[in-house]
Amino acid sequence: xxxxxxxxxxxxxxxxxxxxxxxxxxxxxxxxxxxxxxxxxxxxxxxxxxxxxxxxxxxxxxxxxxxxxxxxxxxxxxxxxxxxxxxxxxxxxxxxxxxxxxxxxxxxxxxxxxxxxxxxxxxxxxxxxxxxxxxxxxxxxxxxxxxxxxxxxxxxxxxxxxxxxxxxxxxxxxxxxxxxxxxxxxxxxxxxxxxxxxxxxxxxxxxxxxxxxxxxxxxxxxxxxxxxxxxxxxxxxxxxxxxxxxxxxxxxxxxxxxxxxxxxxxxxxxxxxxxxxxxxxxxxxxxxxxxxxxxxxxxxxxxxxxxxxxxxxxxxxxxxxxxxxxxxxxxxxxxxxxxxxxxxxxxxxxxxxxxxxxxxxxxxxxxxxxxxxxxxxxxxxxxxxxxxxxxxxxxxxxxxxxxxxxxxxxxxxxxxxxxxxxxxxxxxxxxxxxxxxxxxxxxxxxxxxxxxxxxxxxxxxxxxxxxxxxxxxxxxxxxxxxxxxxxxxxxxxxxxxxxxxxxxxxxxxxxxxxxxxxxxxxxxxxxxxxxxxxxxxxxxxxxxxxxxxxxxxxxxxxxxxxxxxxxxxxxxxxxxxxxxxxxxxxxxxxxxxxxxxxxxxxxxxxxxxxxxxxxxxxxxxxxxxxxxxxxxxxxxxxxxxxxxx
Numbered sequence: 001x002x003x004x005x006x007x008x009x010x011x012x013x014x015x016x017x018x019x020x021x022x023x024x025x026x027x028x029x030x031x032x033x034x035x036x037x038x039x040x041x042x043x044x045x046x047x048x049x050x051x052x053x054x055x056x057x058x059x060x061x062x063x064x065x066x067x068x069x070x071x072x073x074x075x076x077x078x079x080x081x082x083x084x085x086x087x088x089x090x091x092x093x094x095x096x097x098x099x100x101x102x103x104x105x106x107x108x109x110x111x112x113x114x115x116x117x118x119x120x121x122x123x124x125x126x127x128x129x130x131x132x133x134x135x136x137x138x139x140x141x142x143x144x145x146x147x148x149x150x151x152x153x154x155x156x157x158x159x160x161x162x163x164x165x166x167x168x169x170x171x172x173x174x175x176x177x178x179x180x181x182x183x184x185x186x187x188x189x190x191x192x193x194x195x196x197x198x199x200x201x202x203x204x205x206x207x208x209x210x211x212x213x214x215x216x217x218x219x220x221x222x223x224x225x226x227x228x229x230x231x232x233x234x235x236x237x238x239x240x241x242x243x244x245x246x247x248x249x250x251x252x253x254x255x256x257x258x259x260x261x262x263x264x265x266x267x268x269x270x271x272x273x274x275x276x277x278x279x280x281x282x283x284x285x286x287x288x289x290x291x292x293x294x295x296x297x298x299x300x301x302x303x304x305x306x307x308x309x310x311x312x313x314x315x316x317x318x319x320x321x322x323x324x325x326x327x328x329x330x331x332x333x334x335x336x337x338x339x340x341x342x343x344x345x346x347x348x349x350x351x352x353x354x355x356x357x358x359x360x361x362x363x364x365x366x367x368x369x370x371x372x373x374x375x376x377x378x379x380x381x382x383x384x385x386x387x388x389x390x391x392x393x394x395x396x397x398x399x400x401x402x403x404x405x406x407x408x409x410x411x412x413x414x415x416x417x418x419x420x421x422x423x424x425x426x427x428x429x430x431x432x433x434x435x436x437x438x439x440x441x442x443x444x445x446x447x448x449x450x451x452x453x454x455x456x457x458x459x460x461x462x463x464x465x466x467x468x469x470x471x472x473x474x475x476x477x478x479x480x481x482x483x484x485x486x487x488x489x490x491x492x493x494x495x496x497x498x499x500x501x502x503x504x505x506x507x508x509x510x511x512x513x514x515x516x517x518x519x520x521x522x523x524x525x526x527x528x529x530x531x532x533x534x535x536x537x538x539x540x541x542x543x544x545x546x547x548x549x550x551x552x553x554x555x556x557x558x559x560x561x562x563x564x565x566x567x568x569x570x571x572x573x574x575x576x577x578x579x580x581x582x583x584x585x586x587x588x589x590x591x592x593x594x595x596x597x598x599x600x601x602x603x604x605x606x607x608x609x610x611x612x613x614x615x616x617x618x619x620x621x622x623x624x625x626x627x628x629x630x631x632x633x634x635x636x637x638x639x640x641x642x643x644x645x
Contacts, residue, residue, distance in 0.1 A: 001218045002204060002308045004101060007093045012306050013225065018092040021045065021337050025075070025108075026084045035071055041117055044070035045337025047087065047103060051199045051311045052331040056348045057213070057236065057294065059264065059287070060193030062186050062200045064126035067106045069337065073118045077111040084108075085122060087337075089307040101307050103335075105206035124202040128153040129186035139175045139397075140383030141165070145192045148383045148564050149185040150208055158209035167212070168197045168286045177378075180270035191269050195283065197290035201311055211312040213294055213329055221303060223319030227340060229301035231321055236347030237261045237295050241288040243280070244268045254284045256292060261350040264291055297326045298347040305341030309333065315343070376576030382567040388416070388553050388560040392508060395562060396534075396551035396569045400576055405543045408573030412534035412551060415566040416505075418525040420558035423501035428492055435487040500527050503558025509536050510550040527558070534569070541573070 011017055020037040027033075049065035052058045067087065087103040104124060112119040131153055138148070143164040150157050165171050174195065182188050189208075193200050198212040240255035240263040251265075266272070266287075272280055299317065309315075311330055318324035328345040335341045378400045386395055396412055505523040509516040516536070523532060534551065541547060549571060553560075 001310055001313050002101060004308045005093075005099060007095070008091060008099045008101075008308065009219075011091055011093050011099075012308070013304075015224070020090050021103075022088045022090065023069070024086045025080070026086075027079050028082050029079065031079065033073070033075055035073065039071050039073060040337060041070035041072065042338060043336070044068070044119075046334060047337075048332075048334040049201070049311055050332035051201065051211070052346050055346055056262075057264075057291075057296070057329075057331065057346060058199070059197060059266070059291070060190040060195075060199060062126060062129065062189050062193065064123040065104060065106070065202065066121070066123050067104070068119075068121045070114075070117045070119045072116060075118060077113045077118060080108050080111040080120070082107050083111075085120065091307075102204040103307060104202075104204050125155050125206055125208075126186070126200075126202050128155055129184065129189060131185050133182045133185050133188055138381050138383045139173060141173060142167075142170055142192050142196055144383035144564070145174065145176075145188060146208070146210075148381070149189055151564050153185055155202075156205075156207040158203050158205070158207035164196070164210070167210070168290050169195050169283055172283060174271045176270055177273075181268060182270055191271050194266050194269055194287070195271050197287045199312070203310075211310075212290065213312060214314055215293055215295070215327060216314060217316040217327060218313045219306060219309070220316040220318055220324075221301070221322075223322070225304050226317075226320070227302040227304075229299060229317070229320065229322065231317070231323070232298040232347070232349070234347075234349040234351065235295050235297055235326065237350060238264050238288070238291045240264070241266065241284050241291070243272050243284055245280070246273045252280065252284065254281060254288055256288070262348055264288075294329075295327065296345055296347055297323065297328050298345050299328050300342070300344045302340045302342050305335060307335065307341075309341075309343075376574075377570050377572040378576065379570045380567070381565055381569075382562060383564060385564055386562040386567070388505075388555050388562065390554060390556055392552040392554045394550055395553050395567055396549075398549050398569065398571050399546055400549070400571050401546050402541050402543055402573060403575040406541055406574050407537060407539040408541055408571050408576070410509075410534070410536040410538060410549055410569070410571050412532075412567070412569035414532040414534070414553075414562060414568075415529060416525075416532060416560040416562050417529050418503050418505075418527055418555075418558055418560050420501045420503040420525065420527045422498050424496065424498050426494065426496045429495045430490070430492040433489045433491055435489070437486045501557055502526060503560070504556045505532065505560065506554050506556070507532075507534065508552040508554075510548075510552065511538060512547055525558075538571075543575075 021040060022034070022036050025033040025035070045068065047065065047067045050063050051061050053061075067085065069085075069087075085106045085108060087106075089101045089103050090098045091101070092098050106122040106124050107127070108120055108122040110119070110121040129149060138145075140148070141164075143161045146157060146164065149155075172195070174192075176182065176188075182191065189200050193210060196210060196212075198210045201209055201211060203209045239259045239261040240253065242251045242253045242263060243266040244251045246268055253263075255263075266284075272283055296314075301317070309330060311333065313330050314327050315330065316324060316327060330343050331346050332344045333341065378398050380396055380398045382395070386393060388395070395414060398410075400408070402408070503525050505525065507521040507523075521534070523530070532553075536549075538547075538549065551569070
């Protein structure tokens with residue numbers, strides 16, 4: 001529920017109340033038109049929104065809210081394409097004042113002119129995510145994926161990184177590979193919402209917000225608050241969840257100890273495809289624990305309305321045929337401007353759920369076979385910010401496989417914001433200073449004035465005549481006096497200035513853990529944003545083997561920052577696999593802070609234990625032995641080292 005005052009909640013439940021609607025239209029050209037209740041055609045305005053379909057509760061949904069309104073207005077309809085419309089509800093409180101509640105921000109999709117009125121229709125910012133996702137391959141947390149979508153589609157996030165990470169599976173690292181079912185950024189948000197066990201909406205401030213189903217009632221609707229209502233005789237609840245494994249083509253089923261209700265089918269979620277079986281099961285069980293608390297009675301009711309209610313709010317109904325002990329969540333709502341508000345909660349009857357629906361295996365067309373000779377492409381983008389300094393930083397990592405030995409090509413483009421270190425330069429500045437000449441007559445005139453002579457112009461010639469009588473040689477033809485010569489002085493001064501320096505970016509390519517020594521691209525940048533273009537042909541690619549191509553970047557003379565989505569890279573070639581099997585290799589990167597050796601050569605205690613169990617068909621043994629005597633620096637102290645694993 002939108003945050004309103006207690007006085008508002010009391011006034012909105014009165015049998016009679018005084019209210020009105022207003023709005024503001026802002027065109028893409030910057031023109032602003034405000035309208036009040038007298039400008040709205042009675043009965044023409046509405047706002048509708050939903051977070052589920054028409055039959056059952058869903059996770060990850062990304063529905064757009066819709067508005068429509070007719071105005072007595074002469075605004076040119078051709079200027080209203082993609083114009084922003086803001087709607088507001090004003091309710092009179094008991095003290096006579098009015099409380100203003102924002103009802104959403106929308107973009108005009110249709111503007112139709114009638115004889116006296118202007119009809120507007122539009123949707124909220126959710127439609128901005130209806131852009132091609134381009135099949136990028138990337139890795140990151142749910143927050144990283146949400147931030148990537150918001151940045152690409154120019155929509156603000158309503159929640160912080162800490163708030164997202166506090167949710168179900170909020171800290172898990174997820175991955176998307178090129179061959180997936182994601183076509184738009186809206187699809188990407190849908191799958192992220194499933195992992196977080198919630199649904200996305202555009203809130204009243206026009207920001208993307210993830211909401212979750214809860215069990216705390218925010219308002220009770222009595223019989224006097226309802227014009228009509230109908231309630232189901234069952235309670236919708238979930239005790240199981242399944243998600244189709246794309247590799248095995250099996251719907252993996254997870255259930256509570258007592259499995260006697262509905263099963264939520266997540267389908268083929270690309271974010272739940274990769275990793276160990278235990279990891280996928282853990283993610284699904286976390287989602288199940290969230291939805292297992294749902295115990296909603298499906299209903300539909302026409303009410304007096306409360307504009308502060310939002311999708312996902314839980315309500316209690318009493319009086320009439322309602323059961324005051326049960327809860328229901330708002331899954332769809334429609335507000336008539338100046339009229340009723342229709343609320344609805346959808347849900348299925350657990351008693352009618354068929355057992356075969358628990359393991360739905362209808363996954364036709366999931367697997368993409370490897371086609372010989374067909375050119376394929378693997379793409380990558382960064383889902384988190386990358387800071388680059390004086391050590392190698394991995395900025396691109398792409399895994400791929402081919403069905404036959406051939407060669408592939410790597411292309412990349414990176415936009416980096418460089419902050420070069422300032423450089424102090426010293427030198428000398430030399431030049432000449434000219435001292436202008438002083439006329440001798442000026443000094444004589446001053447002496448005459450001091451003695452009282454020549455205080456008046458008795459000749460009537462005036463200063464102009466005197467000035468005009470000076471010849472080109474500098475001789476005063478009236479008095480016969482001359483001017484002194486100009487003086488030129490040569491000067492040399494020390495100068496110190498601070499200017500923007502140059503940062504050097506050094507790129508390193510790595511293929512299957514082998515550094516490629518030639519070529520080593522180097523770029524030189526001043527401070528500001530720059531584009532780094534990369535290319536590398538990879539030859540002798542082994543067939544049916546998982547290959548990894550990495551790109552590292554380090555900088556000297558400054559630092560760099562790569563924002564989310566500013567890395568776009570790809571590897572393309574013939575006979576590339578749609579997806580590759582795990583070859584048993586695990587890569588672990590760990591940074592260990594340096595420790596200090598004391599005078600007695602006693603390092604600070606450092607202990608690390610890493611345990612990992614791998615199930616094999618047969619037992620394998622591995623070992624590592626270090627022998628010999630090693631020297632440490634300039635101390636020249638012989639140290640005994642050795643060990644066996």
